[in-house]
Amino acid sequence: MRLIELTNAYILTYINKLFFARCGNEKIFKAIALTGFLSTKFGWNTYVIIFEKYKLFLEGKTIKAICKLINKNSFVIDVGANFGVYTQAFIDGVGINGKVFAIEPEPKNLHTLKNRFSQQLKSGQLEVFEGIAASTPGDYCLSIHSCNPGGHVVSQSGMSVKGITIDQIVQQVGLKPSLIKIDVEGYEESVILGATKTISTHHPILYFEYHPKYLESCGTNAAQLLQYLVNQNYRYFLYGEKECFYEHSIEQVLENTSLKQKTVIDILAFPEAMIGQSTPVQGLVFGKVN
Secondary structure (H helix, E strand, C coil), X not given: CXXXXXXHHHHHHHHHHHHHHHHCHHHHHHHHHHCCHHHCHXXXXXXXXXXXXXXXXXXXXXXXXXXXXXXXXXXXXXXCCCCCHHHHXXXXXXXXXXXXXXXXXXXXXXXXXXXXXXXXXXXXXXXXXXXXXXXXXXXXXXXXXXXXXXXXXXXXXXXXXXXXXHHHHHHHHCCCEEEEEECCCCCHHHHHHCCHHHHHHHCCEEEEEECHHHHHHCCCCHHHHXXXXXXXXXXXXXXXXXXXXXXXXXXXXXXXCCCCCCCCEEEEEEEHHHHCCCCCCCCEECCCCC
């Protein structure tokens, strides 16, 4: 089994270097989409399998580290669930008596998500909202990316979708969220603003994609978004070596997203309210890195 895992890792590393690193995801998705392969049931199912393996190859250790912060029997919200890579990890993390609320607007992703977790949906361990998380409830338009099944964005025109706020979800479910994961292609600020009451009352851990270019295309000042959460008494952590998250200042986060470093990073925002507890937080290294 170990040999198989190493072989798979080698193959995925090679694929990453040969294709994704050189061409970028957009070009790869476009090339595949032009063949019509994804429009077939076999093609879509194959894509889902490959994408999940690739996602776990790139982010598996990070996902594992995040799940260490989730308590059994807790409540987790997955915003931008796609077809469930993180959802699966969260379901495993909270256990059979916990609950996961997944939000996803794209029809094919939704179909895959519901089929994959049909048992958890029946038991109530998982609930799925067909739409987006936003700053206010209402009707929105979603632009579906023709080449990237995960690249849909909120826009002025496109497919009509329903919007819900995190505050509505928390009130509806009646549980305190321990963690909220957000990956919405630059729409993160709107999701966070729709969680104002939840953040001030329950202080959930936030894990979100931070892409300054995408954020600014959605009208968000990327640096001000970071300052907003600091004003809500959150501290920032980035995943690093030894399967831990290391504390970073706003300036250090911005440096990590400069053109010389990375254009996109995933940020763990940890509430001050949980730092003063007597027991250490597993997987977090406090004190800003040099």
